[in-house]
Amino acid sequence: MEPLITSVTSEINTNFNLNVVVNEPADTTPCNASADANSVLEYIREPFRMTSLITLPQNGHLPRQPRAQGLEILVIDGDCTDGNTDYPGSSYLRFPQFRDIRSRNGCRLFVKYNQFLPDDEGERNIDTSDPDKWFPGPVDGISIRPLHVFKTESIMLLHWKNACEFRPKLDPQGEEILVLTGLLQNKDQLYKPNSWIRNPVEDWLDWHGSSNTLLYYKSGHFPDHTDLAM
Structure with a gap:
């Protein structure tokens, strides 16, 4: 079974009329056994929305959220894969549906869950380097x-x-x-x-x-x- 996000219980930075600055994101309790750290930057329960900095260890999995559809990822360093395609550091990814993202050697990701605009079905795999x-x-x-x-x-x-x-x-x-x-x-x-x-x-x-x-x-x-x- 794919891992779930379990550590986030309170909504975070929900007011979009306010300026929000997180200068040194704090690592929350690990979101599951497959992720070293999950620094949640924004989290809204309904309608579901989450932005996080996530560190995956060797052979770690990206946390799954059952309600998440669109998945946006910037691979800050390290590398990851969905089992079919490998994504090195500096890759920018967009998947309209959730992908099972893993890392063989460990990586650090900027991840946005469930934030595609309606009707946006654009998939991206961009080498920004x-x-x-x-x-x-x-x-x-x-x-x-x-x-x-x-x-x-x-x-x-x-x-x-x-x-x-x-x-x-x-x-x-x-x-x-x-x-x-x-x-x-x-x-x-x-x-x-x-x-x-x-x-x-x-x-x-x-x-x-x-x-x-x-x-x-x-x-x-x-x-x-x-x-x-x-």
């Missing part, structure tokens, strides 16, 4: 790697070759950021690797990145449910 797929960004010194676009939702990686500043284009459904390498800064604070940020429109700010900063950047995907803003 391919230099030919990166393009000039919004300002000199920043390059982008598009990952997925569907309706209002846009997902990409942003890489700072040189230290510089830019202001993201406003989106009515917010932005989400995971700092992968380097340092990100705004007028309020400094964000180190593994920092996770979720901003509503009212809190959009200029971002300044140091040389070699790499971000996962997602916008236009906040849930349109008034009950999530309570």
Whole structure:
């Protein structure tokens, strides 16, 4: 039987009208015997939604959630497989249905459960390390790697070759950021690797990145449910 997420009992970061910053994600109690750590960044019980940083040991399994449909994964380091295809570090994956993801040698994953927009059936297996797929960004010194676009939702990686500043284009459904390498800064604070940020429109700010900063950047995907803003 595939492992289940069992350690999360309380909802986490449910108000999408508030700015949320997790600078040093804390490892919760291991979610099952197959995962070393599950740092839950957001968890909503109904309608189910979860975002986590998950560390799988050698021969570990990705925790399964019975209600999860869409599965979005960024392989931060290490490697994983679904039994048919191997996914090395720097892979970006999208599966409309849950996959049994395992790691032979251990890996660290950024995982988003059940967050596909309605009718989004797009499956992705992208090697983000391919230099030919990166393009000039919004300002000199920043390059982008598009990952997925569907309706209002846009997902990409942003890489700072040189230290510089830019202001993201406003989106009515917010932005989400995971700092992968380097340092990100705004007028309020400094964000180190593994920092996770979720901003509503009212809190959009200029971002300044140091040389070699790499971000996962997602916008236009906040849930349109008034009950999530309570």
